[in-house]
Amino acid sequence: MALLEVHNLTKDFDGLRANDDISFTLDQGELVGLIGPNGAGKTTLFNCISGLHPVTSGRIIFDGQEITQLKPYEVARRGLARTFQVYVASGDLTVEENVMVGCFMRTRSRAQAKARAREILTDLRLSDLADYLMSELPVSAQKRVTMATALGSDPKLLLLDEVAAGLNPSEIDEIMTSIKHVHDDLGVTVMLIEHVMELVMKVSHRVVVLDYGKKIAEGEPAKVAKDPLVIKAYLGERYVREHAEELK
Amino acid sequence: METLRNTFDFSDFPRIDLMVAGFVAIFLVVFPLVPHSSFAMATMIQFLMFSLYGMGWNTIGGYGGQVDLGKAQYVGIGAYTTAVMLIRWDVPFWFSMPIGVCLAVGWSFIIGYPLFRLTGHYFAIATIATSLVLKDIFEVWDFVGAARGLEISPIKYSPPDFLRLIFKEDIYYYYIILGFFFLGILYVNWFRKSRLGFQLRSIKDNEEVAQSLGINVHWAKIKTYAIATAFVSLVGSFHACYIKNIEPEDTMSLDLSILIALMAMLGGAGSLWGPIIGAGVLIPLKSYLKEWLGAKAGLVGIDLIFYSLIIMVVSAAEPRGIWGIVEKIRRRKQV
Numbered sequence A: 001m002a003l004l005e006v007h008n009l010t011k012d013f014d015g016l017r018a019n020d021d022i023s024f025t026l027d028q029g030e031l032v033g034l035i036g037p038n039g040a041g042k043t044t045l046f047n048c049i050s051g052l053h054p055v056t057s058g059r060i061i062f063d064g065q066e067i068t069q070l071k072p073y074e075v076a077r078r079g080l081a082r083t084f085q086v087y088v089a090s091g092d093l094t095v096e097e098n099v100m101v102g103c104f105m106r107t108r109s110r111a112q113a114k115a116r117a118r119e120i121l122t123d124l125r126l127s128d129l130a131d132y133l134m135s136e137l138p139v140s141a142q143k144r145v146t147m148a149t150a151l152g153s154d155p156k157l158l159l160l161d162e163v164a165a166g167l168n169p170s171e172i173d174e175i176m177t178s179i180k181h182v183h184d185d186l187g188v189t190v191m192l193i194e195h196v197m198e199l200v201m202k203v204s205h206r207v208v209v210l211d212y213g214k215k216i217a218e219g220e221p222a223k224v225a226k227d228p229l230v231i232k233a234y235l236g237e238r239y240v241r242e243h244a245e246e247l248k
Numbered sequence B: 001m002e003t004l005r006n007t008f009d010f011s012d013f014p015r016i017d018l019m020v021a022g023f024v025a026i027f028l029v030v031f032p033l034v035p036h037s038s039f040a041m042a043t044m045i046q047f048l049m050f051s052l053y054g055m056g057w058n059t060i061g062g063y064g065g066q067v068d069l070g071k072a073q074y075v076g077i078g079a080y081t082t083a084v085m086l087i088r089w090d091v092p093f094w095f096s097m098p099i100g101v102c103l104a105v106g107w108s109f110i111i112g113y114p115l116f117r118l119t120g121h122y123f124a125i126a127t128i129a130t131s132l133v134l135k136d137i138f139e140v141w142d143f144v145g146a147a148r149g150l151e152i153s154p155i156k157y158s159p160p161d162f163l164r165l166i167f168k169e170d171i172y173y174y175y176i177i178l179g180f181f182f183l184g185i186l187y188v189n190w191f192r193k194s195r196l197g198f199q200l201r202s203i204k205d206n207e208e209v210a211q212s213l214g215i216n217v218h219w220a221k222i223k224t225y226a227i228a229t230a231f232v233s234l235v236g237s238f239h240a241c242y243i244k245n246i247e248p249e250d251t252m253s254l255d256l257s258i259l260i261a262l263m264a265m266l267g268g269a270g271s272l273w274g275p276i277i278g279a280g281v282l283i284p285l286k287s288y289l290k291e292w293l294g295a296k297a298g299l300v301g302i303d304l305i306f307y308s309l310i311i312m313v314v315s316a317a318e319p320r321g322i323w324g325i326v327e328k329i330r331r332r333k334q335v
């Protein structure tokens, strides 16, 4: 069953077409990658889906209902959560309080929000960090906390924007485990923007590829990686050469 | 049930905080019983009033990070409602105060709706402007005494009048505002742990993230602005009965708006104790400076210069005020 349908989505920023007639669907229970070179329009696509940017044209259907015109908080309340590529931790919320903000979407009770936040933190192996301020954490941990916060709202669909950017290999492993846990065990449908190819190609069932705002390919990771258009746009000949074995 | 528990639950504060708070509370309760000058009494009442102003401001300005520099207009609405209703129709404080709060909150929705479409400096400037507009209106509005203001003449009543809040001795006013002070602390203690409190803190952190977590940012701000308004309007009503002589220049001035914000910012915006600490430092300073320097030397505004200096020093050292410095030291010790 389709959980998210994007139909002919176009987004213009005065003169610049950041998303150009993009269509795709996500099925319930999928884990899909969204890749493309810098400036391809990936974040913009997330911003349009989550209601942060009004779309220029096109329709977005989530869980059987049109959400194209909805405000971000309305979209979120329907069960579509997201993280942000750039997160500035300025405030004085602790990790646990941060996750509680997410949990408060589904309850008024502080006790319930707190209990749920603890559960999620334990689940994502973040409980040791519960009392730290966000600003005291390294970026890698911050990204996992924003994921935990988004999960607090109990979403059906989670959009992750470059949660592995700037992390070292062991941190990437950790976050990959978290993502797989969220998808496999918690049953959340996930779409992730990622530049770290090792991660996205390994975990995704399918990938969607953008270039200059257009969707240029879509399909299984191995197939997409062999697509000449994709290779040219993004991966570079080198990646294909180095991973020749895996791609076969 | 849970609401009640949250209201009275201070257990997330370190024991030392609670001990200090306990001592201060005891001091506040027994203060009128120990020998004191009438000047000290007046200063203490001002301290309690400004603590309450600051607590109200702190909900939207501190926890929510929306620098509101227009709170005086709501002090004015509260004060004028109580004064007008008492003078014209002999309505007691306990009726006119809630009516004043309702009028102020109603006005805050009208003002807040467009105001919160703005952010940052634009928001701060717009709050100043709206407050000054209301003051200008009151200055030419004959019904409320225009620029001369209103005077409640105590001879008409037979003090102590607990219904109308007309007393000869300040001690009555002291205990009444002290009651509100304790209620205010309990309310903010609930607020900071409530869903709305968390939403506001999230908004202060990052509005886009807050929205993505299902928070209607605009509405959450308007609601909290109304809460802050209720606090200052209530104190405004009290002010009318206590001072008995109100005019736009002192109840609705820009000075007052800024002082309210400074109180909370100096003590520590976004913390329960901050506004009380801020008022505890600034109000005695203000009173004594005025007494010693301002009046005697005729240097108008020297107190203003003095405490704006303090603000600059503190905010350069730690933007979260005196309480921010305390917290910083504590966290450093923990690590």
Ligand SMILES: Nc1ncnc2c1ncn2[C@@H]1O[C@H](COP(=O)(O)OP(=O)(O)OP(=O)(O)O)[C@@H](O)[C@H]1O
Binding pocket: A013, A016, A018, A036, A037, A038, A039, A040, A041, A042, A043, A044, A045, A085
């Ligand atoms: N708010 C905005 N206003 C104007 N232009 C924008 C805005 N947001 C994005 N753009 C432009 O739209 C294009 C797509 O940007 P977007 O951030 O979606 O790319 P991306 O694929 O996420 O890139 P990256 O991998 O670097 O994150 C870029 O040219 C960018 O400059």
Ligand SMILES: [Mg+2]
Binding pocket: A042, A043, A044, A085
């Ligand atoms: Mg991006």
